[in-house]
Amino acid sequence: MRLTEKEVVTILRQHGYKLTWQRRVVIRTVVSTQDHHTPTAIYEKVHQDYPNIGLVTIYRTLEILARLNLICELHAGGSCHSYTIAAPGHHHHLICSNCGRVVDFTGCELEELQQSLSKETGFRIDGHLLEFIGLCQTCQKETITK
């Protein structure tokens, strides 16, 4: 399950950050969809309703949220500065290359591979990056009708 606006806000406060309306708007935007967003995309979306908000604020807010692991950076989609709302705990992402929808999953079961790799190479393995890319059900149908 993904983090809710309330949870994100709470964690933000717990870490001593102030809750401004700008931050709340950014959080709401990220939480409210299943896809991933670049800073500019968030800016354009938010800017429609709140023309006073600055792009700089988006950057600064995203930086904080990323540092607190409240949002996740994606790579497989294309842009490497694209974020989606986090889910608690260790998880990975399955991304639709057409609409950008992101689905979380747990249970990557890489421990075995990681161990044998570690043994073979002598590396001390600290982490991994795993993302799947494909087409979601809706976009598959669209492709067929076209």
Added chain:
Amino acid sequence: MRLTEKEVVTILRQHGYKLTWQRRVVIRTVVSTQDHHTPTAIYEKVHQDYPNIGLVTIYRTLEILARLNLICELHAGGSCHSYTIAAPGHHHHLICSNCGRVVDFTGCELEELQQSLSKETGFRIDGHLLEFIGLCQTCQKETITK
């Protein structure tokens, strides 16, 4: 096994690209180390011996090499525009977070996970991104002595 300079050059020619000394120098630089390089890093390295080469040429050469799958883009290291020489066939990377050394491996065995994910989510899965990050043997020793 990773591609050699000769192999890269051959493939380049097979695809109708001309072999300039600039391209040869870039290829040699990428092939000659086990780590990964950003365009700027390659430029600086190459520029010492060949001050006439332009950064633009590095970009254009890397673009071609990437398109022909002769170099691989890495993400887990930090910079998202970092390349390492490719190995033939489906493979993944294990990256040292300290020295940047890259080790290839095959046999990611994600087919099972991929299938169950596909069944659960309805996604048609087209590909995946998998990278391990850690410390190579040499860098582990360094960390201990310090």
Added chain:
DNA sequence: GTAGGTGCAAATCGTTTGCAGTACA
């Protein structure tokens, strides 16, 4: 009341493009 947050403008960085000259095949 005050520390932290915001917006603006300018600086900066990485990357791309237009164009005239150059070199590989």
Added chain:
DNA sequence: TGTACTGCAAACGATTTGCACCTAC
């Protein structure tokens, strides 16, 4: 010899920074 390639400079987009003002706590 002709076409593709190069280097330069300029353009461009994304991101960061300095600073004066503002606001959540």
